[in-house]
Amino acid sequence: MTDSGQASAPERRADRLRTLMESLARRKPVSTAALWAALTFPPLFASPAELTSTSIWWRLAGVALLLPAIAFRNRYLPLSWCVSTVLALINAWFSPAMFAMSYLIGRRNVRGRPAEVTLAVSLVALTLVGMGIRAGQFTAVLNNAPLLVCAVTAGLAGRHRYQRRELELAGWQHAQNLEREQVLAADRVRTRERARIAQDMHDQLGHDLTLIAMQAGALEVNPRLDASARASAGDLRLSSARAIERLSDIIGVLRVDGGQDVAGSPREDVLSTVDRARKAGMLVELRPVGLDATSPPMVEETVQRVVQEALTNAAKHAPGAEVRVHLERWTDRTSVSVTNEAPDSPPGDSSGTGMGLVGLAERVRVLGGSLITQERKDGGFEVTARLPHSGPAHGTEPAPPTGHVEAPVSLGARQQAQRRVRRSLVTAVAVPALATVAVGVLMVSYSSRNLDRMTLDAETYDGLRNGQTWERLRDQLPSQQVRVGADFEQPPKPARASCRFYRAESSGYFSLRSEVYRLCFTDGKLVAKALLREDGD
Numbered sequence: 001m002t003d004s005g006q007a008s009a010p011e012r013r014a015d016r017l018r019t020l021m022e023s024l025a026r027r028k029p030v031s032t033a034a035l036w037a038a039l040t041f042p043p044l045f046a047s048p049a050e051l052t053s054t055s056i057w058w059r060l061a062g063v064a065l066l067l068p069a070i071a072f073r074n075r076y077l078p079l080s081w082c083v084s085t086v087l088a089l090i091n092a093w094f095s096p097a098m099f100a101m102s103y104l105i106g107r108r109n110v111r112g113r114p115a116e117v118t119l120a121v122s123l124v125a126l127t128l129v130g131m132g133i134r135a136g137q138f139t140a141v142l143n144n145a146p147l148l149v150c151a152v153t154a155g156l157a158g159r160h161r162y163q164r165r166e167l168e169l170a171g172w173q174h175a176q177n178l179e180r181e182q183v184l185a186a187d188r189v190r191t192r193e194r195a196r197i198a199q200d201m202h203d204q205l206g207h208d209l210t211l212i213a214m215q216a217g218a219l220e221v222n223p224r225l226d227a228s229a230r231a232s233a234g235d236l237r238l239s240s241a242r243a244i245e246r247l248s249d250i251i252g253v254l255r256v257d258g259g260q261d262v263a264g265s266p267r268e269d270v271l272s273t274v275d276r277a278r279k280a281g282m283l284v285e286l287r288p289v290g291l292d293a294t295s296p297p298m299v300e301e302t303v304q305r306v307v308q309e310a311l312t313n314a315a316k317h318a319p320g321a322e323v324r325v326h327l328e329r330w331t332d333r334t335s336v337s338v339t340n341e342a343p344d345s346p347p348g349d350s351s352g353t354g355m356g357l358v359g360l361a362e363r364v365r366v367l368g369g370s371l372i373t374q375e376r377k378d379g380g381f382e383v384t385a386r387l388p389h390s391g392p393a394h395g396t397e398p399a400p401p402t403g404h405v406e407a408p409v410s411l412g413a414r415q416q417a418q419r420r421v422r423r424s425l426v427t428a429v430a431v432p433a434l435a436t437v438a439v440g441v442l443m444v445s446y447s448s449r450n451l452d453r454m455t456l457d458a459e460t461y462d463g464l465r466n467g468q469t470w471e472r473l474r475d476q477l478p479s480q481q482v483r484v485g486a487d488f489e490q491p492p493k494p495a496r497a498s499c500r501f502y503r504a505e506s507s508g509y510f511s512l513r514s515e516v517y518r519l520c521f522t523d524g525k526l527v528a529k530a531l532l533r534e535d536g537d
Contacts, residue, residue: 036070039084039100043093062087066097073104081105088147095147102151106158107165186358196363213240269300270307270336274325277311283322284311290329299387302363303327303336306371309356310338310383318343318381335386342379360385454480456502456517461529470524477519478502484516488532497522504531 040063065087069080081101088098219225219233268276274286294300307325314323321341328335357373364371369387376382460476477500484490484501493499497520504515520528 032071035100036067039070039094039097040066042096043091059091059093062091062094066094069097069101073101077101077105077108085151088151092147095150098147098151099154102154103158106155106160107162108158192359209240209244213237213244216240268304270304270325270327273304273308273311277315277323280315282311282315283320284325285322286325286327288327288329291331295329295334295387296389298367299334299389302360302367302369302387303334303385305363306336306360306383306385307338309360310340312356313383314338314340314381320344321380332390333386333388335384337382337384339376339382340380342376357383450480451503454478454482454503455505457505461504461517464519464526464529466526466528468526470521470526473526482516484518484532487534488516489534490518490532491528491530494520494522494527497527501532 043059043062065083069083073080081098081104084094084097084101087094213236216233216237220230220237222230222233225233271286274284277284295303310325311323314321318340321343323338323340326335326337326339357371361371364385364387367387368390369385372382372384374382456478464473481501482503499518499520502517502519504517514534516532518528518530518532519526
């Protein structure tokens with residue numbers, strides 16, 4: 001057992017290594033290599049003068065650490081951001097990597113990774129604390145403040161991009177939900193229209209059965225018939241009465257809205273509908289063509305409803321436009337076409353559900369006909385219905401929605417998402433701007449304070465005399481010195497002297513001229529003083 005366990009340990013390590021390599025291979029190696037090369041170019045090839053035998057190895061170590069951070073950025077993004085940020089705080093040439101990871105972390109939702117986020121923030125905080133202990137806490141923060149502001153800006157830009165994408169996805173989801181609602185609404189309208197058709201059929205069939213019962217009753221009391229014939233007529237009357245009752249029971253399932261009939265408004269013909277529209281002020285022209293005869297009741301009812309719906313839509317969407325009603329009646333079919341011209345002016349309120357035409361299309365289809373609605377090239381609209389006289393089509397199923405169906409849209413969720421995007425944009429602009437101003441004010445204040453600590457006023461300088469001791473002058477001299485480069489002209493330094501450099505008061509905070517006082521001490525006594533100027537001053 002022990003041997004097998006010992007033998008399996010290398011295999012497990014090999015399996016883990018293989019899994020790691022396969023995972024690395026699935027991380028889009030080409031894009032990973034390209035991003036790694038772009039982000040490691042600045043620390044490797046920038047400022048060769050800064051490279052020493054020690055710093056080059058530190059940079060190479062940072063470049064090596066960036067490879068897994070970039071390769072596994074999708075899975076361990078907070079830790080990848082932590083690595084890039086720590087490297088940028090140690091060496092500013094790694095700042096592009098920190099900016100890139102900050103942008104990526106802004107584009108991702110890391111709320112489900114509290115452990116990784118906590119660890120990443122803790123490591124960055126420890127790095128700042130370590131740098132503060134080494135270089136002075138406030139100085140370390142100020143030196144890295146511009147980098148941190150840029151990182152925050154990149155993160156806010158990524159967050160804005162993330163919220164814009166969420167808004168786009170929410171818009172598509174809203175459109176899909178709206179489309180489903182439209183389909184359901186159209187299905188309800190079709191079902192209701194089929195119920196109306198069945199109710200109309202019930203009324204017509206009930207009327208016919210009532211006539212049959214009345215005729216059978218007349219035969220039942222006819223003295224010219226023998227007893228057998230009258231008995232048969234009585235049976236026919238009773239059967240008709242029972243059929244009417246059963247039909248009423250069956251059609252009861254079609255009653256909706258608290259038991260009210262689904263039947264619509266009182267019946268009227270096409271001529272009455274057109275006359276009513278004319279009295280309301282519409283310009284309607286009726287053109288009857290074909291036979292001067294009445295169509296079957298179901299067809300006549302449907303034609304009237306088509307004309308009524310088309311006139312209603314014309315009055316709503318094209319007020320003041322002329323409307324033409326073309327009616328054709330033949331022995332086997334009836335056709336009606338309602339056409340309105342383009343409106344002279346835009347309508348004040350043209351909102352609507354568009355379900356009236358959906359219901360009409362279902363009624364026409366159930367009767368075996370077709371309904372065509374289309375916009376004309378001149379800006380008008382046309383509704384055409386063709387209905388056969390052969391009767392309703394048997395076994396029809398509700399048709400899928402065709403054409404454009406308008407439905408009321410709730411903009412609450414969309415407006416909230418848009419407000420979030422606007423807030424993220426304002427935040428992405430305002431926060432970096434305010435942070436830049438704050439950092440600038442702090443840096444100016446801190447720099448002016450440091451300048452005061454290393455500035456020697458002219459009166460004190462003029463009062464210095466050779467031979468004065470360092471112990472006597474310590475309280476009169478600034479607490480900090482300035483660094484003097486090779487661009488300053490210096491007189492020869494006295495032998496065995498130690499020189500101190502202070503900023504001259506005449507330089508000013510924003511002066512382009514730089515002057516420095518040099519004080520040289522030998523054995524604790526002032527032996528020489530000089531005013532140094534940069535070359536060219």
